[in-house]
Amino acid sequence: MGKKKGNSEIIWNRIIPFLKPYWHLELFAFIFTVISTIATVLSMWLIKYLMDDVLIAKNVKLLFSLCLSFAAISITGTVAGFARQYFFSKVGQNVVADIRFKLINHVVKLPQSFLINVKTGDIISRCMNDVANLQNIISSSLIDLITSVVTIVGVVAWLFIVDWRLACILLPVVPLFLIVLKALGPKVGNVSVKTQQKMSETTSLLQQAVSGIEIIKNFLVEHIFSRKFHNKARELADISVKQSIAMNAMNMMGWFVIYPYEIVFFVISGYWYITQGKPTIGTMFAFSNYLSLLLNPAATLMGIFSQFSQASASIKRIFEYLDHEPERDGQRELPDSVQGYVRYEGVYFSYDGQKDVLKDINLVVEAGHMVALVGPTGSGKTTLTRLLMRLYAPDRGRITIDGIDIAELTLKSLRKSIGWVPQETYLFDASIRENLLYARPDATEQEIEEACKKAQIHNFIMSLPDGYDTVIGERGIKLSGGERQRLSIARAILKDPNILVMDEPTSELDALTEAALWEAINKHFKGRTVLVVAHRLSTVRSADKIVVMEKGCIVEEGRHEELLERNGLYAKLYHKQFEKDEQIAVM
């Protein structure tokens, strides 16, 4: 087993690459930190002169010069402190923006097989809460850390210069500090990890409750969610209290180390003054002030290390995603002139690595043909189409387009060539126009309208007060299921791909609109490859080939008439539906 890395090591290894681009800002921040520290050390040393050379010697002239020096040093220190703050904040904000951008950018490139196993709320929590934790660490704790280290180093060096004997009394405080840090740091870290987990579970629950609010209301289960929220909020509160206790305990232990030193210092220096007349009273007072100047950064360091424990938990969570391999991309470009000859060769696939959802799929879709996938629910039709878009990769076998294995293709060129109308329409909370433009950002107004006319949705859009500028709510909630489906088809028409994949594209439309829409689809995509999943078999009677699936296997394929003649599963499904349709018509 490798050596377990400490919190600070984890933080620095991960964060330093992000800090590198801003080295010039950090240099400025460091220079101003040094200036402000020197100003503080010098202003305190003036106390020695005030006591020994002004007060005890009753020298008024020197009093005024000392006051002027004090004012000049203080102003320099304050301005330098302000500049230091400015540069550190700039670094912090830039680094956090970079990390957040990288994380969000990476998450969208993660393979579907990874994403289906993580909760949306967890992703949101990592991108927002965990990155915000990091922001605290970089923006404020980093300033404190560097300031504290520079102050400690500066003060200790100065103490050695002015009185090495007194300085030696203070030195053992450093190893004692380290012992406390090492003992308590991991404990605080563990509690911090648990707090972050609870936070993400709560976000996840909230996210689910908001997106499923209609179902929750319909089933009258508000109380169940309310109870779950209550429990989660309690758990979060409990663990947060534990975290706060652990962090305070760590700070307190620091003070336990530090306070005795004040006593030790006064006893020893007082004894030397009485017996040897040295150090001078001014030096003793100045040293006593330096001691408190040392105590503050030392205590701050304690606090910072407990914050580091929390930040390292967040960093681990952020980098758990960043370290996950993105979707594998190929090298070859699928030409724009793709013919659309699609072939599945001995394809096996399973979502969980155990149960095969697709078994030995061998399927040819001739270029320019329309092929319909039909079969009982759960037989693997949607999965078959997902593999073509490389949302998932086959476990065995391969899929080719125009003879090229799609695993070799760049995802961009592959997905550019394929239009997709999914089973569940996803629309963004934006205007209708913006939603359509996702399919082709450079489409003209005329092209947009043309696509919508073909998708039988133009008249409806024009009847809305804001027309194409109507904002349709999250997931298109302000539209009916059929309207959403037609917009989804309009998007596919606008994209104008060489290969079109549709998953029950018209399931929510009335028979008349459905017939008109199919006519438009057939006309627009004539000569292009179309793969359509259909439950309503009447819509795919004219398909060039109908592929019947059952339990992950292709059990029949042929044209409508051939399959009816064969009197197998397709015929059974078709007659069943036909009877149902007739019954509905009679009613």
Ligand SMILES: Nc1ncnc2c1ncn2[C@@H]1O[C@H](COP(=O)(O)OP(=O)(O)OP(=O)(O)O)[C@@H](O)[C@H]1O
């Ligand atoms: N993301 C997923 N993770 C795990 N299993 C899945 C996932 N999606 C689908 N499945 C399972 O894979 C099998 C095939 O599902 P698929 O959606 O391909 O069937 P389908 O024929 O399209 O069904 P339907 O006609 O109901 O849409 C089902 O048993 C389903 O439970």
